[in-house]
Amino acid sequence: MHIGHGRTYVTADIYARYMRMKGYNVLFPFAFQFTGTPILSVADAIKRGDQDIIDFFKNVYEIDEEKIKDLSDPYKLAEYFKQEMEKTAKAIGLSVDWRRSFTTVDDRFAAFIQWQFKKLKDKGKLIKETDAVGYCPRDQFPVGMHDTKGDVEPEIEKLDVIFFEGDYFYPVATSRPETVFAGVEVAISPLTTYVIAEYSGKRILLSKEALEKLSYQKELKKIGEVKPEELKGKEAVNPVTRKKVKVVLSKLVDPSIGTGLIMLTPAHDPIHKIIAEDNGIEDYYSVISSPGLPEIPTEEIDVRDMAELKDFADQIYRTEYYKGVMKEVSAYVPDYMKQYVKEMISGKPVKDARI
Secondary structure, three states: OOHHHHHHHHHHHHHHHHHHHOOOOOOOOOEEOOOOHHHHHHHHHHHHOOHHHHHHHHHOOOOOHHHHHHOOOHHHHHHHHHHHHHHHHHHOOOOOOHHHOEEOOOHHHHHHHHHHHHHHHHOOOOOOOOOOOEEEOOOOEEEOHHHOOOOOOOOOOOOEEEEEEEOOEEEEEEOOHHHHHHOOEEEEOOOOOEEEEEEOOEEEEEEHHHHHHHOOOOOOEEEEEEOHHHHOOOEEEOOOOOOEEEEEEOOOOOOOOOOOEEEEOOOOOHHHHHHHHHOOOOOOOOOEEOOOOOOOOOOOOOOOOHHHHHHHHHHHHHHHHHHOEEOOHHHHOOHHHHHHHHHHOOOOEHHHHOO
16 A cells, blocks of 8 residues: 555545544445456566566565565465555554455456446447557557556557558558648658558558557458568559659658558658658648648758657647648549549648548
């Protein structure tokens, strides 16, 4: 039990004692959470011989090494700290009715939770949905901040994927699908290996890092590998403008983000502008008009510091998303798409034009 627990329980204890003094029959129970991934992950870390965890238990909790070995059993680990917590609660004098103590793995508690969920389901209060969650590949379990080493909040970023067509499908990941009209190249990293994978009957290209992550979300079958140098200069087709673009290499592409492939929009992202300049690309244009930004939003940015570039990229993104209006982008699409794009996208605020 840490000082925060003490403060919380003492506050409840004061109120319980006060209400008893007023003549109320107060029930003040105490329960212990035995379920949850933190218990499983710590027990597994002990079993693996994680020295950081073992040293922490020895130096902070003053548990001898032989006893620590027993704590590789999740139930024994939870039971050990239950006893320690109860001992501390009694030492500080909490007026708890210990006859009513229980844990979250007790049969009676499990039955109560099942009853709650059944009631909620019968009343139509429960729904099923699919969503992204933090996930631990080692424990094969969803995780939150308190489940991670060091209490690190899992970062979840939702990106759109646009499939450029070529020898394979090039799935570019982007947070700005509305800029597809200005997508002039596909960029990949020269610092990793790319894999060809089968997905929904398509052969798609992914970085090896992306394959590992996405395999927990989608059914992907690895077919082969290809070096970035072999992909350089290959052609792909922008699925919206139907224009042919080339694959270029850049160390500024992070293969661990998204699919490991990005759609270059140099007019709207200063990092993309640097990649374009490094690859001799000069023909790019803007598809969004925003107050306070020049015709080409990136044209006046002349820095190469990554932190500054990211700041500029965020500023442009926010301005264009909240204040930007799509230009007459029907000019960039084939005839059979012009009417739809003119009616549904051109002249619309960016927030409404997202496709």
